[in-house]
Amino acid sequence: MYRRVVDKNWDFKTANTKEFTHCYHAYPAMMIPQVARTLIERFAPSGKCDLIFDPYMGSGTTLVEASLKGINSIGTDINPLACLISKAKTTRFDIDTIEKCLSEIQLFPFVFEKEKVISTDFSRISNYTFWYSEDSLIKLSYISQIINTFDEDVQLFFQVALSEVVREVSFTRNGEFKRFRMAEEKIKQFNPDVFALFESKARRNLKGLKQYLNDSPKTKIQICDFNTVNNIPNEILPDDSVDMIVTSPPYGDSHTTVAYGQFSRWANEWFNFPNAKNLDRILMGGSRKSEQEIETQSIKKELGLIEKEDYKRYLEVVSFLYDYSDSMKNIAPKIRPGGRICYVVGNRTVKGIQIPLDYFTAEIFEKYGFDHEQTIVREIPNKRMPSKTSPTNKAGAKVATMSNEYIVIMSKKHNQGKKSK
Ligand SMILES: C[S@@+](CC[C@H](N)C(=O)[O-])C[C@H]1O[C@@H](n2cnc3c(N)ncnc32)[C@H](O)[C@@H]1O
Structure with missing residues (x-):
């Protein structure tokens, strides 16, 4: 459907992932710097690459790598701890x-x-x-x-x-x-x-x-805390202003996948940051929608199987997909024609059924005027994420999650700019 290419060169098994300010602070499901770096090196769009955007910046890996390449960047995350880490990692302290x-x-x-x-x-x-x-x-x-x-x-x-x-x-x-x-x-x-x-x-x-x-020239780096699901402020990112996106979105809600809110609660409470206690509920997929169908061809079969198996889990998955596609809908117009997006996604398993989030990502961006170029499949030896997660709140209860990630590369069609709308 959307071409996948398995590429061993993207494993970076022996890479030092703690260079530069990447050593600052642990964060769940961090992207390894070498992935962001190589994406920028190989896929920065031709013509110009002055601005990289990360709509789910987490601990700011993309922003640090963009600045090492002399490229300006903007990142956003609704987790205050993510903003604190990203700001610290990109500040030129004396x-x-x-x-x-x-x-x-x-x-x-x-x-x-x-x-x-x-x-x-x-x-x-x-x-x-x-x-x-x-x-x-x-x-x-x-x-x-x-x-x-x-x-x-x-x-x-x-x-x-x-x-x-x-x-x-x-x-x-x-x-x-x-x-x-x-x-x-x-x-x-x-x-x-x-x-x-x-x-x-x-x-x-x-x-x-x-x-x-x-090693990094001075660049402009902006750390924001807007919620990409709701809106992307025009005064921060006008339409057609972004040359490239390098990002790794969540791959499910935080309750049943990676618990960003729980991990961050120690610091968020210590610094008395907003939403410290209920962050997982406001992150993508955090609030459950009741009885909804989602329009998709790419993962229709999988959703149908989950719906039959467990309706509650189905609603959880669909709630996440709704938020995720709203977020992509808001992001799409911000990319300039010819600009590129690189989405590093995980395909989680629910009730034994794997959800190809890479297909879904490609499908939604296609709907908003992008062409799929390729999806690179990489093993994740270095990803700072347990290879098993606890799907329930029971300590020790584990199920295997994923050991591959999928890098979806797409570019915006040239006739999709502001002027042509
Ligand atoms: C996989 S992590 C990103 C990790 C990052 N690439 C790094 O290297 O640290 C996904 C991030 O998405 C953020 N997130 C979840 N929902 C969001 C939303 N609606 N808007 C912005 N960020 C969101 C989470 O707080 C989390 O930090």
């Missing part, structure tokens, strides 16, 4: 100021006293005594307090380091995106060194920053 702050940070273990901590109100964090020891909370609060005394221009650099620590010192189980508490026995032995962790993250990030500043 190295001297950061080093000065670090010399203060390394003294924390010696100068810290509980009595110095001003804010001990943690009520913004749900069930905080269940998730944290008192010692960790107080030390995290101390770090926040000192970051606020730093030069405003570098505060974000330290906040992104703190954000990782906030999650790591909680009692959440390692290796899960969902919030599962460690076993009591483990908690008794769990005594994280909050200050050491924070310092080591900041130092690691500083190394990445130096490399990034060295």
Whole structure:
């Protein structure tokens, strides 16, 4: 139907995925930098490539890679943590100021006293005594307090380091995106060194920053938080303004696929960001539509089979597909004629039936004036995502998800610009 090409060259099995500012912060289902990089190198549209857009930017991999190539970029995500990470990764912080702050940070273990901590109100964090020891909370609060005394221009650099620590010192189980508490026995032995962790993250990030500043020319990078399902503001992205999209959208709702909201809740609550507690509900496919049919030829058969098997799951899938296609509908006019889109998608399995999201993506963009060029199939050895996910909220319940991803490459027809509408 839509031509797929299996290509081993896209595996990047031994690639270093932590170069530059890519080392800053873990994030679920990150795109590996080499994929974004190679897409830009091979598929930047001819004529010009001045602006790359990522409509689901996550931790900002595409934006960093665009700037390394000297190309301006705009990214959006409705997860505030994603915006924090992406902003931090693409900001040209002043190295001297950061080093000065670090010399203060390394003294924390010696100068810290509980009595110095001003804010001990943690009520913004749900069930905080269940998730944290008192010692960790107080030390995290101390770090926040000192970051606020730093030069405003570098505060974000330290906040992104703190954000990782906030999650790591909680009692959440390692290796899960969902919030599962460690076993009591483990908690008794769990005594994280909050200050050491924070310092080591900041130092690691500083190394990445130096490399990034060295290798990236100055470009214009805009981090946004608009919801592509609803609307893409014209004042930010006028029609026909984008040369290229390099992105990896979610591949299902966050409840049953990748739990972005749960993973991000630690930081989102710590920084008191909006929607911290209900993010999964507002992300794509998060709110279920009742009884709906979706117009599609490309995945009609699969949807029919799921509908027969389990109507509730069918509605979940359809709700996601509705949001996803609305988002593509809003994105399509923003691309200039001749511009290219590269969508890295996953084909999840529901009730044992694989949903070819790559076909669906191609079908919808075709409807809005794009030609399908090819779909590259790559193995995902490096994708930071469990190869098995828990489809229920039961700890340990796993089903195999996918080990391939599909890179859908399409270009906008030349007669599809604003003038021809
Ligand atoms: C697969 S992740 C992107 C990962 C990213 N490529 C990276 O390297 O980190 C998908 C992202 O889509 C975001 N998202 C979900 N629904 C969205 C919506 N309606 N508008 C914008 N972003 C959305 C999620 O918050 C998540 O960060």
